[in-house]
Amino acid sequence: MVPMTRFASATxxxxxxxxxxxxxxxxxxxxxxxxxxGYLMAVLQQAALAESAHPHAVSSSYHFLSPGSGxxxxxxxxxxxxxxxxxxxxxxxxxxxxxxxxxxxxxxALDPGAVPVFEAxxxxxxxxxxxxxxxxxxxxxxxxxxxxxxDLRFAPETYALLTGGHSGATPELRGHVDLSARDGGPAEDPxxxxxxxVDALPPVxxxxxxxxxxxxxxxxxxxxxxxxxxxxxxxxxxxxxxDGWFDESVDLWDAxxxxxxxxxxxxxxxx
Amino acid sequence: MVPMTRFASATxxxxxxxxxxxxxxxxxxxxxxxxxxGYLMAVLQQAALAESAHPHAVSSSYHFLSPGSGxxxxxxxxxxxxxxxxxxxxxxxxxxxxxxxxxxxxxxALDPGAVPVFEAxxxxxxxxxxxxxxxxxxxxxxxxxxxxxxDLRFAPETYALLTGGHSGATPELRGHVDLSARDGGPAEDPxxxxxxxVDALPPVxxxxxxxxxxxxxxxxxxxxxxxxxxxxxxxxxxxxxxDGWFDESVDLWDAxxxxxxxxxxxxxxxx
Numbered sequence: 001m002v003p004m005t006r007f008a009s010a011t012x013x014x015x016x017x018x019x020x021x022x023x024x025x026x027x028x029x030x031x032x033x034x035x036x037x038g039y040l041m042a043v044l045q046q047a048a049l050a051e052s053a054h055p056h057a058v059s060s061s062y063h064f065l066s067p068g069s070g071x072x073x074x075x076x077x078x079x080x081x082x083x084x085x086x087x088x089x090x091x092x093x094x095x096x097x098x099x100x101x102x103x104x105x106x107x108x109a110l111d112p113g114a115v116p117v118f119e120a121x122x123x124x125x126x127x128x129x130x131x132x133x134x135x136x137x138x139x140x141x142x143x144x145x146x147x148x149x150x151d152l153r154f155a156p157e158t159y160a161l162l163t164g165g166h167s168g169a170t171p172e173l174r175g176h177v178d179l180s181a182r183d184g185g186p187a188e189d190p191x192x193x194x195x196x197x198v199d200a201l202p203p204v205x206x207x208x209x210x211x212x213x214x215x216x217x218x219x220x221x222x223x224x225x226x227x228x229x230x231x232x233x234x235x236x237x238x239x240x241x242x243d244g245w246f247d248e249s250v251d252l253w254d255a256x257x258x259x260x261x262x263x264x265x266x267x268x269x270x271x
Numbered sequence: 272m273v274p275m276t277r278f279a280s281a282t283x284x285x286x287x288x289x290x291x292x293x294x295x296x297x298x299x300x301x302x303x304x305x306x307x308x309g310y311l312m313a314v315l316q317q318a319a320l321a322e323s324a325h326p327h328a329v330s331s332s333y334h335f336l337s338p339g340s341g342x343x344x345x346x347x348x349x350x351x352x353x354x355x356x357x358x359x360x361x362x363x364x365x366x367x368x369x370x371x372x373x374x375x376x377x378x379x380a381l382d383p384g385a386v387p388v389f390e391a392x393x394x395x396x397x398x399x400x401x402x403x404x405x406x407x408x409x410x411x412x413x414x415x416x417x418x419x420x421x422d423l424r425f426a427p428e429t430y431a432l433l434t435g436g437h438s439g440a441t442p443e444l445r446g447h448v449d450l451s452a453r454d455g456g457p458a459e460d461p462x463x464x465x466x467x468x469v470d471a472l473p474p475v476x477x478x479x480x481x482x483x484x485x486x487x488x489x490x491x492x493x494x495x496x497x498x499x500x501x502x503x504x505x506x507x508x509x510x511x512x513x514d515g516w517f518d519e520s521v522d523l524w525d526a527x528x529x530x531x532x533x534x535x536x537x538x539x540x541x542x
Contacts, residue, residue, distance in 0.1 A: 058488075058516070058537065059334075059488055059489040059537045061332035061334070061375065061489060061491055063330075063332070063351070063359050063375045063377060065351060065352045065359060066352070080334070080336060080370060080373060081336045081337070081370070085539070086488055086539075088334050088336060090373075099351060099352070102351060102361075102375065104332065104334045104373065104375065104489075106334060106488050106489055106537075110514055111514050114513050114514035115513070116511060116512060116513035117479065117512040117513060118441070118442055118479060118509065118511070118512040118513075119510070119511050119512075119513065120441075120508075120509075120510040120511065170389070170391075171389055208388065208389060217329075217330055217357055217377050218330040218332060218375075218377055218491065218493075220332055220489065220491040220535070222489075222518060222535075222537045224511050224513065224516070224518070225511075225513065225514070238389065238391075239390070239391040239522070239530060239533065240387060240389070240390050240391065240495050240496075240530050240533075241387060241388040241389040241390075242385050242386070242387035242388060242389075242390065242495065242496065243381055243382050243385035243495075243496070245329070245495070247493060247495070247533055251510070259510060259511050262510065262511075262518055262535070264491070264493075264533070264535055266329065266330045266377075266493045268356070268357075
């Protein structure tokens, strides 16, 4: 039997009553003093799917209300709609009675054999062999932190941006993301990993300035196809950095070159 | 005194109790048998802002649960977080006890004088004088319907796509959107109109096939700057049409060329 990845055990939930679940949040997913939002979404998604007859979280919108920390948390999951094609579940994570994150998740069944009617050309992400490991958050991450959980490889021009000057740069990052081999390697359930992957990158504004903490206010992502196991290619970009706010759009492609996820978040520029 | 636009009176809400509002939904915003989602968002946004100390709905994520119809409806609006910079309000619209749409809205104060740190180049939308009025939904809209409420002008290449062949087309629409002069012209509150404008276009897949009803499952939009009064330039596009689903991303720019809104929805292809 293959041992569970740390990701699988860290997102494992226990039903405690009607519409109620418990989880022991893993401090290994901290970035500085707060749990990564992608990790929280991956946890909440388990509860949303447990309350739905449909197998896939196709559209998930989350608002982040206060920082999450390691340790026990409770989840409330309530079906708002049970449809033949789409069901909608509201999920809220609380710690010590305080709301940490709340999401609304539309579930449905994706067809693994679907052939696109139209698909935009994928971003030119170089093969993983040409990409380099680096994380600008390393200095601030706690010792047992997030950067040990997720394996990030950046395309050469992105690597140059993150490690060197930012002058005249556009906020765009490209590369590959996977679960770290240290944690047991690729996820057993590639679709579950996507919830983490859409929020696993350093803030896209790291291409403009040195890395700073950038709290996500809202993040919506859509699962568009069921990914192959293994690393996902990513392109993150921002269209507007202004007034203390920035958008970050992340697209993910699997090894077959299929667009598997589209994400956009609105976040605050850290101080 | 300037008379109210129809949009302003159609989105007027009345407080009926703690966290409760009433609205008389205007059947003039029907598209076929269902009220337009942008109109419902504009109504719900009034309730979200009424429950918040911050003046602007900066990030709004909505799930559409059942079709809305003209007539009385009630709104529940509950503050999930009251922060110094950001407050978060949940809003749900019900008709005859049935949930029609639910949203989570982050509110804050945008600075009208903000100067962007970075802004992507705007889409090349031709001046409104070069654009033509047309709505592929005209055949199916009810007589007093949505196409009388919103003035849409399409760029020449978009107009050609919508009125002619679709062979080899990419799903992208460009043009300008405004309140119809028939309804009293430009909105008194340009930021209120944006909620309607992000979902006022024919489905972007109308560029690929003849217009069909395309129910929105989820729509998130971000208000990035306070618009000047008047028409907004739009670019709508889809990256993936597959498995009965499509994404539609809509960006809006005001007369000064500023990106004022970013929207993305996930919708079903109609039959």
